[in-house]
Amino acid sequence: MVKEKETPAHYKIAKIARDLEKAGYPVIHLELGDPEIEVNHDIAYELYRAAMMGYTHYGDPRGVEPLREKLSEHLNNKLKVNVTKENISVTIGSKSGVYMSFRALLRHDDKVLLISPVWGLYQVMLDDLGIKYYNLKTNMENKWTPTMEDLEKYKNCNIKAIVVNNPNNPTSVVWDKETVEMITDFARKIDAYIIADEVYIDYSRKPFYSFLQTDYEKVIAVYSFSKSYAMTGFRIGYTVASTELATEISRLLQLYITNVPEFIQLAALKALDLPWVVEENRRILWSRTDYLTKSLKELGFKFIEPEGAFYVFTKVPGGWSDGVSFCMDLLQKCYVSIAPGTGFGGYEDYIRFSATASLEKIKIAIERIKKLIEGS
Amino acid sequence: MVKEKETPAHYKIAKIARDLEKAGYPVIHLELGDPEIEVNHDIAYELYRAAMMGYTHYGDPRGVEPLREKLSEHLNNKLKVNVTKENISVTIGSKSGVYMSFRALLRHDDKVLLISPVWGLYQVMLDDLGIKYYNLKTNMENKWTPTMEDLEKYKNCNIKAIVVNNPNNPTSVVWDKETVEMITDFARKIDAYIIADEVYIDYSRKPFYSFLQTDYEKVIAVYSFSKSYAMTGFRIGYTVASTELATEISRLLQLYITNVPEFIQLAALKALDLPWVVEENRRILWSRTDYLTKSLKELGFKFIEPEGAFYVFTKVPGGWSDGVSFCMDLLQKCYVSIAPGTGFGGYEDYIRFSATASLEKIKIAIERIKKLIEGS
Numbered sequence: 001m002v003k004e005k006e007t008p009a010h011y012k013i014a015k016i017a018r019d020l021e022k023a024g025y026p027v028i029h030l031e032l033g034d035p036e037i038e039v040n041h042d043i044a045y046e047l048y049r050a051a052m053m054g055y056t057h058y059g060d061p062r063g064v065e066p067l068r069e070k071l072s073e074h075l076n077n078k079l080k081v082n083v084t085k086e087n088i089s090v091t092i093g094s095k096s097g098v099y100m101s102f103r104a105l106l107r108h109d110d111k112v113l114l115i116s117p118v119w120g121l122y123q124v125m126l127d128d129l130g131i132k133y134y135n136l137k138t139n140m141e142n143k144w145t146p147t148m149e150d151l152e153k154y155k156n157c158n159i160k161a162i163v164v165n166n167p168n169n170p171t172s173v174v175w176d177k178e179t180v181e182m183i184t185d186f187a188r189k190i191d192a193y194i195i196a197d198e199v200y201i202d203y204s205r206k207p208f209y210s211f212l213q214t215d216y217e218k219v220i221a222v223y224s225f226s227k228s229y230a231m232t233g234f235r236i237g238y239t240v241a242s243t244e245l246a247t248e249i250s251r252l253l254q255l256y257i258t259n260v261p262e263f264i265q266l267a268a269l270k271a272l273d274l275p276w277v278v279e280e281n282r283r284i285l286w287s288r289t290d291y292l293t294k295s296l297k298e299l300g301f302k303f304i305e306p307e308g309a310f311y312v313f314t315k316v317p318g319g320w321s322d323g324v325s326f327c328m329d330l331l332q333k334c335y336v337s338i339a340p341g342t343g344f345g346g347y348e349d350y351i352r353f354s355a356t357a358s359l360e361k362i363k364i365a366i367e368r369i370k371k372l373i374e375g376s
Numbered sequence: 377m378v379k380e381k382e383t384p385a386h387y388k389i390a391k392i393a394r395d396l397e398k399a400g401y402p403v404i405h406l407e408l409g410d411p412e413i414e415v416n417h418d419i420a421y422e423l424y425r426a427a428m429m430g431y432t433h434y435g436d437p438r439g440v441e442p443l444r445e446k447l448s449e450h451l452n453n454k455l456k457v458n459v460t461k462e463n464i465s466v467t468i469g470s471k472s473g474v475y476m477s478f479r480a481l482l483r484h485d486d487k488v489l490l491i492s493p494v495w496g497l498y499q500v501m502l503d504d505l506g507i508k509y510y511n512l513k514t515n516m517e518n519k520w521t522p523t524m525e526d527l528e529k530y531k532n533c534n535i536k537a538i539v540v541n542n543p544n545n546p547t548s549v550v551w552d553k554e555t556v557e558m559i560t561d562f563a564r565k566i567d568a569y570i571i572a573d574e575v576y577i578d579y580s581r582k583p584f585y586s587f588l589q590t591d592y593e594k595v596i597a598v599y600s601f602s603k604s605y606a607m608t609g610f611r612i613g614y615t616v617a618s619t620e621l622a623t624e625i626s627r628l629l630q631l632y633i634t635n636v637p638e639f640i641q642l643a644a645l646k647a648l649d650l651p652w653v654v655e656e657n658r659r660i661l662w663s664r665t666d667y668l669t670k671s672l673k674e675l676g677f678k679f680i681e682p683e684g685a686f687y688v689f690t691k692v693p694g695g696w697s698d699g700v701s702f703c704m705d706l707l708q709k710c711y712v713s714i715a716p717g718t719g720f721g722g723y724e725d726y727i728r729f730s731a732t733a734s735l736e737k738i739k740i741a742i743e744r745i746k747k748l749i750e751g752s
Contacts, residue, residue: 052420256501257472257611
């Protein structure tokens, strides 16, 4: 049973980075998942138009009907599933989607299985809610993919929900259909829910198989407009769940936030009419990721090449005792900020590079990383 | 120890009202606290301008610095207090302000004292978090004001926090300085926090004395742009607390929502430059409230006249067994939707009228109410 009370290390490093920056140092940020891409003009304009049209009042906690309808069509087209607007709840980014899912399913002292590496805030949220979790650590040798044997170890642990993130942050690995079905079979066997964070769905470079496609009624899938549309700061995402669970999630949304501002929901609806925005953002982020991947390989870093998302999760190079010390050196000597692996489920020997910065910045960062490694 | 697992009755009635409306009935809504006033154009435009300026990324969970600075100046001018930007956390409306305050202060099985009548969702939130509460019921005869004797009954109840709402929803009563100081003295004596929801601050018709003015370091005050600026749907509010508590609230904000969208924060900053918007909204809502008050009095309703906020909380008229049955009759026979007193801390014999609808609608509603009462 893992317990981490602290803020993940990558948040601490981000803070040091901000402090250095304030002091005038030319910090390059490769530690955050916030694409350096400006939002599309039509999406921004829709905020204003909708506000002037009167979408400035309290609304349905589930989200406005046209958005939920469009989202269900969007998923049905994309994944060949059979989702209706009754399955959808519009949330404050995927973060509140995950949180509301935890709150809808779990009670104090319930047990969760995390398949890691995994986004660091899951653990902090669970700790904060007093929910216990097991940490199934996959490894690079297995391509960051669990085996049935790995899963079986937890079959008598009274697991209420399994939390997965696919495409994965930080590894950028995309599990194949067999893995997704295997995890779902295991969940069925132990009668556990699956909370599937699939926010990087649009960045998969291989055919993507969603947990929604397994037709397992105990899946809550979590999505977001943040990454696909460069709308991180709009704070809008959504969950897909059984009607019963969606009702509970909406009850919680009404209780704690009322609803996502309707003008933001209409901006998101506008975004869904602009599929080329996703194409363009994908092109930009893939090209940044490709450059980062190629350069890190040339520098001798060992990792699985990104298949989805825009992160490189790699072993710390020789000469450093662990990820945190490499991150600290890179930040304090070379002003490049990256994330240590500790925050992603305890991967002390790993570090995460994020290709969200502009190509120009990534190029400069690579030069600095090269200097640090060659100088060591 | 009170336990209410259900959604407050006024939410159920709001649902019936929506269903009737969908079926084509001319429902007038006097049950919700959402002013029927359109948002100012400059505030709406700022959403767009800020989004185009690039305020579309993740931000400081506390809120953007210029807004927190301006808010502290605003409060210091208004209340002659000494607040800095470090005391302020920008939240998703006052709702998440209250929620984050609960989360920052309270643990499972902690005990809270509610001074009621009080906004119904407090109880639902506390139930949902597994936090116990005592309900100190004030009464109309005492002008909805607690006495020291009332408070003293709870002195050995191990109260961790006292939750107050002043100006009050649903009574629209504004406590005077003596009452605010008395409650604070009691809190000091039992070493309890005070969570003071003061969102109706701008609608007070008499000199307003804030819990912040008591200089008690264990106060968290909760404010919102919703009512003052007709920005309910923007979902932006803020808390004022000690630096230590503000840090904890911000940690929770980062964990659960990241931050309020920065373009919304900048729209709120713009609103603070438009004090005449508050003046105008106050003029509109006071005149609606005055008409409602005068008319209900003429119909024989018994209540304390509103001193702040825009609600009339009144005894159910003769001929009805309780508030819920009057609300149901009024809704189903006359298509006027109001809130029963049960949801505000168990006031079975009371009902709340909200003067948020347009004057035209209130006039029609009064005609219908008259018919119902005279026909009974």
